[in-house]
Amino acid sequence: MLDDRKLEVLRAIVEDYVSTNEPVGSKTLVESHNLGVSSATIRNDMAVLEEQGYIAQPHTSAGRIPTDKGYRLFVDRLSTVKPLSSAERRAIETFLNGAYDLDDVVTRTVRLLAQLTRQVAVVQYPSLTRSSVRHVELVPVASRRLLLVLITNTGRVEQRVIETYGEVSEESIGHLRALLNTCLDGCGLGEVPHAVADLPEKVAADDRPIAAAVLSVLLETLVDRHEEKIVFAGAANLAAVDFSKSLRDVLEALEEQVVLMRLLGETGDSSTLTVRIGTENPDEGLRSTSVVAADYGVGDQTLARLGVLGPTRMDYPSTMGAVRAVARYVGQILAGS
Amino acid sequence: MLDDRKLEVLRAIVEDYVSTNEPVGSKTLVESHNLGVSSATIRNDMAVLEEQGYIAQPHTSAGRIPTDKGYRLFVDRLSTVKPLSSAERRAIETFLNGAYDLDDVVTRTVRLLAQLTRQVAVVQYPSLTRSSVRHVELVPVASRRLLLVLITNTGRVEQRVIETYGEVSEESIGHLRALLNTCLDGCGLGEVPHAVADLPEKVAADDRPIAAAVLSVLLETLVDRHEEKIVFAGAANLAAVDFSKSLRDVLEALEEQVVLMRLLGETGDSSTLTVRIGTENPDEGLRSTSVVAADYGVGDQTLARLGVLGPTRMDYPSTMGAVRAVARYVGQILAGS
DNA sequence: ACTTGGCACTCGGAAGTATGGAGTGCCAGT
DNA sequence: ACTGGCACTCCATACTTCCGAGTGCCAAGT
Numbered sequence: 233m234l235d236d237r238k239l240e241v242l243r244a245i246v247e248d249y250v251s252t253n254e255p256v257g258s259k260t261l262v263e264s265h266n267l268g269v270s271s272a273t274i275r276n277d278m279a280v281l282e283e284q285g286y287i288a289q290p291h292t293s294a295g296r297i298p299t300d301k302g303y304r305l306f307v308d309r310l311s312t313v314k315p316l317s318s319a320e321r322r323a324i325e326t327f328l329n330g331a332y333d334l335d336d337v338v339t340r341t342v343r344l345l346a347q348l349t350r351q352v353a354v355v356q357y358p359s360l361t362r363s364s365v366r367h368v369e370l371v372p373v374a375s376r377r378l379l380l381v382l383i384t385n386t387g388r389v390e391q392r393v394i395e396t397y398g399e400v401s402e403e404s405i406g407h408l409r410a411l412l413n414t415c416l417d418g419c420g421l422g423e424v425p426h427a428v429a430d431l432p433e434k435v436a437a438d439d440r441p442i443a444a445a446v447l448s449v450l451l452e453t454l455v456d457r458h459e460e461k462i463v464f465a466g467a468a469n470l471a472a473v474d475f476s477k478s479l480r481d482v483l484e485a486l487e488e489q490v491v492l493m494r495l496l497g498e499t500g501d502s503s504t505l506t507v508r509i510g511t512e513n514p515d516e517g518l519r520s521t522s523v524v525a526a527d528y529g530v531g532d533q534t535l536a537r538l539g540v541l542g543p544t545r546m547d548y549p550s551t552m553g554a555v556r557a558v559a560r561y562v563g564q565i566l567a568g569s
Numbered sequence: 570m571l572d573d574r575k576l577e578v579l580r581a582i583v584e585d586y587v588s589t590n591e592p593v594g595s596k597t598l599v600e601s602h603n604l605g606v607s608s609a610t611i612r613n614d615m616a617v618l619e620e621q622g623y624i625a626q627p628h629t630s631a632g633r634i635p636t637d638k639g640y641r642l643f644v645d646r647l648s649t650v651k652p653l654s655s656a657e658r659r660a661i662e663t664f665l666n667g668a669y670d671l672d673d674v675v676t677r678t679v680r681l682l683a684q685l686t687r688q689v690a691v692v693q694y695p696s697l698t699r700s701s702v703r704h705v706e707l708v709p710v711a712s713r714r715l716l717l718v719l720i721t722n723t724g725r726v727e728q729r730v731i732e733t734y735g736e737v738s739e740e741s742i743g744h745l746r747a748l749l750n751t752c753l754d755g756c757g758l759g760e761v762p763h764a765v766a767d768l769p770e771k772v773a774a775d776d777r778p779i780a781a782a783v784l785s786v787l788l789e790t791l792v793d794r795h796e797e798k799i800v801f802a803g804a805a806n807l808a809a810v811d812f813s814k815s816l817r818d819v820l821e822a823l824e825e826q827v828v829l830m831r832l833l834g835e836t837g838d839s840s841t842l843t844v845r846i847g848t849e850n851p852d853e854g855l856r857s858t859s860v861v862a863a864d865y866g867v868g869d870q871t872l873a874r875l876g877v878l879g880p881t882r883m884d885y886p887s888t889m890g891a892v893r894a895v896a897r898y899v900g901q902i903l904a905g906s
Numbered sequence: 907a908c909t910t911g912g913c914a915c916t917c918g919g920a921a922g923t924a925t926g927g928a929g930t931g932c933c934a935g936t
Numbered sequence: 937a938c939t940g941g942c943a944c945t946c947c948a949t950a951c952t953t954c955c956g957a958g959t960g961c962c963a964a965g966t
Contacts (some may be wrong), residue, residue: 468820
């Protein structure tokens with residue numbers, strides 16, 4: 233259906249259009265990329281490509297621009313991920329190595345990615361449900377209040393206040409704390425409900441009410457925070473590309489956590505690097521954008537996703553390279569801390 | 570110099586221009602606001618106002634628009650803060666009451682403020698240096714690693730990893746933890762260095778090295794985090810107003826922590842509500858924006874600032890009302906948790 | 907069966923040219 | 937001190953013209 237030259241033409245169109253942002257015509261094509269044929273031949277090829285929906289012309293008698301379908305073909309079959317330069321790799325490394333807690337890692341990552349790609353970067357915090365308990369702490373903060381602090385292996389810290397409706401002795405608290413930690417140490421957060429099921433039986437009768445209160449808050453925390461945290465950076469880069477009227481829509485979409493979540497997509501569908509182009513996006517306001525996303529995690533355990541959002545007209549090979557590289561480094565950093 | 574009518578004219582110009590976004594002429598002015606005089610008179614007044622720099626015309630033979638100086642006069646002498654409607658107050662209250670930790674309070678606040686004013690909201694996290702220690706926790710996370718967790722009275726949690734370069738017994742840790750807490754409980758963060766000065770002397774000789782490591786990390790935390798955390802929301806609202814070319818500059822400025830800090834200004838200069846208009850802003854990219862900011866805190870203790878950024882052409886009375894109201898409610902929420 | 911040069915055609919964008927109207931400044935009169 | 941009147945300015949808008957990049961198609965060549 234599409235012989236090699238036609239594919240080559242499509243690639244050339246994508247590359248030219250991405251770099252110039254202007255519809256590309258047969259003549260300029262044949263001049264810049266030295267295909268060994270004349271512009272008339274290219275025109276015929278273009279007619280075919282257009283008929284099949286890979287390219288389109290904004291107006292009669294203008295050059296062609298790739299359609300979403302065209303970009304898709306380009307990404308799937310005509311391009312390879314472009315590795316970062318060693319300078320860039322070093323920059324990533326040194327920049328991320330300076331981070332000293334989870335918040336900091338995430339903040340730095342999202343900025344780094346935005347700067348590297350000159351687009352909008354999106355990073356999801358390591359999923360709570362996929363991580364495990366490193367430590368549980370109970371801290372009395374007032375006569376009838378405890379603070380429950382939950383520290384995960386990814387460095388995430390969750391805290392909740394517990395009303396005890398009665399005095400609780402230091403001793404009881406210490407006891408409960410010890411119990412909780414032996415029960416939960418290293419336990420995956422998904423297994424917590426299971427792991428604490430028989431805990432009430434192990435505490436002294438006097439402490440049952442307070443234990444119950446603590447447990448209910450603990451479980452609640454896990455449920456509530458299922459809503460994952462997610463951040464973005466680099467909105468200024470959007471202003472650079474001309475988004476016609478829809479810039480507003482895009483910005484609005486970015487500020488909705490839910491949309492952002494959907495944007496990165498489900499984790500772990502086959503390959504680590506997923507690309508969603510234009511109308512493939514689930515979300516209304518983002519029909520003119522593309523998303524390149526990847527899983528990140530430590531070892532073989534996927535923790536969350538991160539990615540980049542830009543105009544459909546983006547440099548896919550480079551962007552994919554940057555996303556992949558950053559995802560890997562973040563995994564390493566998290567593993568090391 | 571400026572009689573009452575001229576002031577009235579200025580007010581009318583500001584109000585009209587803010588609502589229509591078009592230069593206002595003498596005729597439309599005299600029609601909409603019933604000043605009891607003719608348009609020719611108004612023209613004379615306008616000429617004076619222009620001469621004094623309160624208004625300007627974009628082109629010869631167009632209407633007038635207020636200058637920064639004009640807005641300044643308007644804010645200082647011609648307007649009063651407009652209280653929120655009771656519906657809005659209720660909305661604030663219910664929305665903020667749902668928050669369950671500091672992160673959540675700040676996130677909700679910034680969104681709320683953005684939505685309320687339809688502009689960009691900026692909220693600074695409660696200052697570390699102004700808050701006090703509620704609890705210090707030491708958690709062993711590996712054989713040679715401790716996690717230091719610092720919880721402040723505002724609910725902020727700081728965590729740092731400590732390398733111990735040697736085994737440390739549970740007992741030593743417990744001892745050190747107890748010491749730290751007795752030393753520091755309720756201690757203002759500014760006083761921490763002072764409060765822990767003689768702590769090394771109180772620990773057993775064997776534990777000196779580890780105590781030193783902990784202290785150095787603790788002090789480091791206080792210093793490093795002097796760089797305060799700050800967030801914004803509502804960037805989409807910027808796209809609505811026409812910022813000509815500078816939208817990009819504004820977005821860029823917003824993504825720089827340092828700029829954001831400067832933006833809100835120093836805390837506690839005289840009144841709680843400060844307004845900075847156009848060129849009064851210290852920052853390059855923000856010369857076409859205005860900032861309305863306020864302190865917030867619990868009781869009489871100021872914790873940090875929050876505010877709103879928008880075009881100089883903004884509805885100052887309403888914006889000021891919203892900022893003031895939100896600042897108060899946040900204070901209340903923080904006090905109650 | 908492809909490829910190529912040629913040619914007529916299309917149409918968007920740039921540049922130039924009216925034209926109308928909102929707004930001004932000024933002046934003489936009340 | 938205010939007002940009505942008047943001449944003047946100049947921005948927006950709309951309308952035209954015009955150029956050229958780009959196309960589709962065809963007939964001829966390989």
